[in-house]
Amino acid sequence: TDYDLIIVNGVVVTDTDIAELDIAVKGEQIAKIVPKGQLKDAKAARTIDAEGGYVMPGGVDAHVHLQEPPLFGKGSTADNYETGSRSAVCGGTTTMVTFAPQKKSEDTLLDTLHATHAKAKDVCYIDYSFHLLVGNPSERALSEFKTLREEGISSLKIYMTYEALQLHDGQILDVLLEARKQQITTMVHAENGQVIDWMTAQLEKKKMFAPKYHGTSHPPMAETEATYRAICLSEFMDTPILIVHVSTPAAAAHIKSAQDRGLPIYAETCPQYLFLTKKDLDQPGFEGAKCVCSPPPRESEADCDDIWEGLANGTFTILSSDHCPFRYDDAEMGKKSSVSEQYPLGHFKYIPNGCPGIETRLSLTLGEDRLDLKKFVEVTSANPAKLYGLWPRKGGLIEGQSDADINIWYPPGKMQEYILTNDMLHHDVDYSPFEGRTLKQWPRYTVLRGQIVWDKENGGLLGKKGYGQFVKRDASSLAGPRKAGEWEIPL
Numbered sequence: 001t002d003y004d005l006i007i008v009n010g011v012v013v014t015d016t017d018i019a020e021l022d023i024a025v026k027g028e029q030i031a032k033i034v035p036k037g038q039l040k041d042a043k044a045a046r047t048i049d050a051e052g053g054y055v056m057p058g059g060v061d062a063h064v065h066l067q068e069p070p071l072f073g074k075g076s077t078a079d080n081y082e083t084g085s086r087s088a089v090c091g092g093t094t095t096m097v098t099f100a101p102q103k104k105s106e107d108t109l110l111d112t113l114h115a116t117h118a119k120a121k122d123v124c125y126i127d128y129s130f131h132l133l134v135g136n137p138s139e140r141a142l143s144e145f146k147t148l149r150e151e152g153i154s155s156l157k158i159y160m161t162y163e164a165l166q167l168h169d170g171q172i173l174d175v176l177l178e179a180r181k182q183q184i185t186t187m188v189h190a191e192n193g194q195v196i197d198w199m200t201a202q203l204e205k206k207k208m209f210a211p212k213y214h215g216t217s218h219p220p221m222a223e224t225e226a227t228y229r230a231i232c233l234s235e236f237m238d239t240p241i242l243i244v245h246v247s248t249p250a251a252a253a254h255i256k257s258a259q260d261r262g263l264p265i266y267a268e269t270c271p272q273y274l275f276l277t278k279k280d281l282d283q284p285g286f287e288g289a290k291c292v293c294s295p296p297p298r299e300s301e302a303d304c305d306d307i308w309e310g311l312a313n314g315t316f317t318i319l320s321s322d323h324c325p326f327r328y329d330d331a332e333m334g335k336k337s338s339v340s341e342q343y344p345l346g347h348f349k350y351i352p353n354g355c356p357g358i359e360t361r362l363s364l365t366l367g368e369d370r371l372d373l374k375k376f377v378e379v380t381s382a383n384p385a386k387l388y389g390l391w392p393r394k395g396g397l398i399e400g401q402s403d404a405d406i407n408i409w410y411p412p413g414k415m416q417e418y419i420l421t422n423d424m425l426h427h428d429v430d431y432s433p434f435e436g437r438t439l440k441q442w443p444r445y446t447v448l449r450g451q452i453v454w455d456k457e458n459g460g461l462l463g464k465k466g467y468g469q470f471v472k473r474d475a476s477s478l479a480g481p482r483k484a485g486e487w488e489i490p491l
């Protein structure tokens, strides 16, 4: 045979092109992409007829929390590396970047990295890398950035909120300076922690404890202010940042205006800010806890429309899941852990922050038919790969350069629409905040490094635990300082 796998009759969509092309895979890589029909004499071990469906690079989800301690309270996120990556592949995501969380009480980042490697080794269904979560930018931790780069890590995340992790502005400058020197991209959780604490105290005085007050305690202003502050610190240090999980139109406006000034400011949003609003937090009983994430779902559908618009106009570089799962019905470390003798109906401030979504990210977003197809591939696959130093191996379909990571979607009219229920999903979580929504698309086949790992109609999950590999990353091919080389701290 000439090839291991051939995909014919598809409409191939990448971040830059859309055309009727056939694809040939040899080993783990894309070997050839040619006009439709040109592979008809080639011999292959396996041929997939896409029947006119879209063929896209596999999804890259660059914001995933697995087997992590929560930001407060006890326990761990619900999914581990096995169940989280299993859920990912069943929804068309073939690469994930998760967090390696350093605690404030820890001095080193390298131990954190090695401990996280141990969690992921031999259990992942998809390829993976880690962002270092810097909880303590000690001198030792800062001195380790160089080694992180040598070990294939080119990004880290910092928090402007949460007592357990919040950095003050001087510490943020320390991180940005060292990140600049080592060509590391810094992700920022931009919410003003003191504003949130103050609002929480006001609500407690009035005995307002229901899940919906999680939203009240995280006002848009807290996000807008912190976003603008992060932009200012980044401009001062002349080094790129990515603002994670942006939910607020006013924050997006600051990001857009910084981008228009040529600053290396990148931004991420997530499906929860496209699909959920305050109404989802305000449900009978404790149900609203299912949609408690930070930042919270915002005021109205008009806000969601603005976030969609930000994806279309390029304000948002990437669309990630922020998969950060906690079980609903788990009194010890799930959403119900906020229920106690003192708070029989729960207290919003003890509800773990985060929602599952690694499996639904691609299908929900594509099914809405609101984004141009190339833009969809750009924000869900190509750009996360470029931003975090995985391109062109991941996120593209380039002959001889890209891994054969491919999603083949249902052709128009072929998939019966259905209502999403949690039992269709493959995570280790007892709910999805998106249950009840209509799904109009789902990957029909998913290929990872040449292997068919998902075949919706014939066996579903075919991939094997442990097939997923750690992928070393280079410096970002999108983000960089504006004045590389000649720059000095403005003293």
Ligand code: DUC
Pocket (backbone or CB within 6 Å): 065, 071, 189, 244, 245, 293, 294, 295, 322, 324, 353, 354, 355
């Ligand atoms: N930030 C995240 O990135 N994920 C979940 C909760 C949070 O605050």
Ligand code: ZN
Pocket (backbone or CB within 6 Å): 110, 114, 151
């Ligand atoms: Zn090491």
Ligand code: ZN
Pocket (backbone or CB within 6 Å): 189, 244, 245, 294
């Ligand atoms: Zn965050």
Ligand code: ZN
Pocket (backbone or CB within 6 Å): 063, 064, 065, 322, 323, 324
């Ligand atoms: Zn997150």
